[in-house]
Amino acid sequence: MNVTGKRALVTGGSSGIGLEIARELLRAGANVAITGRRQDAIDLAVRTLEGLGAISGVSADVATPEGRAQTLDLATRSLGGLDILVNNAGGVRAGRIEAIEEDEIRRMVEVNLTGPILLTRAALPLLRESGDALVVNVSSGIALVGMAFYSPYAAVKAGIAHFGEALRRELDGEGVRVLTVYPTATDTPMMATSGLGRFGGRETASAVAQDVVAAILHNRLEVVRGGPDRHAMIELNRTDPGAVDDALRPTKSATEEAARNHSAL
Template sequence: MNESILSGRHAVVTGGGSGIGAATAAMLLRAGARVTLMGRDAARLDAQRSALGGGEGIACVSVDVADEAAVNAAFMHATEGLGEVDILVNNAGQASAAPFMQTDLALWKRMLDVNLTGAFLCTRAALPAMLAKKSGRIVNVASTAGQVGYPYVAAYCASKHGVIGMTRALALEVATQGVTVNAVCPGYTETELLQASLDQITRKTSRSEAEARSILVRHNPQQRFVQPDEVAHAVLWLCAPGSSAITGQSISVSGGEIT
């Protein structure tokens, strides 16, 4: 893709301090966008900003995406810094596993608050400016867990199914107003979130990390984990000018797991 295809655009990437968010921010920067990294850990965001070269075209805003007042303040701050938001990548998320009968209300609410309500609040904060300009891209980082079910992660699956449902509904609402809304759905991806899942498996069973990796990687027909840059490429494609006819989609990035 042309390195300047997003020139003049301001992109907000939540969960931008590591993993898929960091890879996406780097790719959008290379495509010419100005980027605001959002996340809860200010130190991690600052470190990622430095890793991306710093400069006037990249900013950091610390925020809990599940806190309505904090989200509204964060987007106001981002707009004051780098201009109205043209692209929103809702990537912030958490994953926790437990058998259904051991899934307490606190775990259930935490998954929905961060993964679903967070995407809702950030979208609601960014959307008015997009509608006013009749131009915008919203990409929600969901999961293959939003397309199928997996055992022991009912709360996580419910939250990601919710993200895809919200994506489809909003895409229809704004279809004639120049704004596209899509979801990318990674399979198991080589990130800190994956490592946390591996650690949980080894902690709760007698398996080694190698054995835990083998259990998870078998879901992917390519027999490997997805890389963050591969997800970021899908996000970039959905944000590019030539993708304006693609909306309401949930695109699996999973080595053929979802067909």
């Protein structure tokens, strides 16, 4: 896809991967709108990006009907339509399943899965009008290799990945494509309370975003981040998941401790 002049909407665009995707899309020539839950963060992000091109933003929570309506209003009002929808907004609460509150689980489902599905559904008329449109769903590497103490988060991230795969096939030949992104641990505000950095460090949000925009430009179907060891583990998890269980067992206690206070909802 040639993104020059394309109208792109990025949810969760005020920080982290979303902010960097917005930056890279602007650099590639797109017109961009971003949403996020905090108006002050949106205002700061817009000021940061405005020298790169046409950028606008609004405070909106895509987990709510009102937030989704505000998000699409931004697309029509500021962009005049929609060619690229980036479902990036997300939240996490880690720990033992018994220690995660019911409302925290429901919030993860709403922000990571239900919200993006309903936003995409509502955005489809605009995307169809484009004739050359794209939905980008930001999942997680945890969707490919489930990690202990992240079970609800793994469930919703696997859900959004398979939603995208099925939707891609549903919309095949209809002018709307779907790209799925699987980041590994990334240095973002959402990871600030996680202790998992001790297990091999974190990628930069900028590196992830550059790969995402390269995938958009080259019409790829997915972006799977991580080096050769990570890709080998993903393949092993497909063919011999018990071997992955064995490999991860020695790190279980350390993973539980690292995940205990990880919360960004």
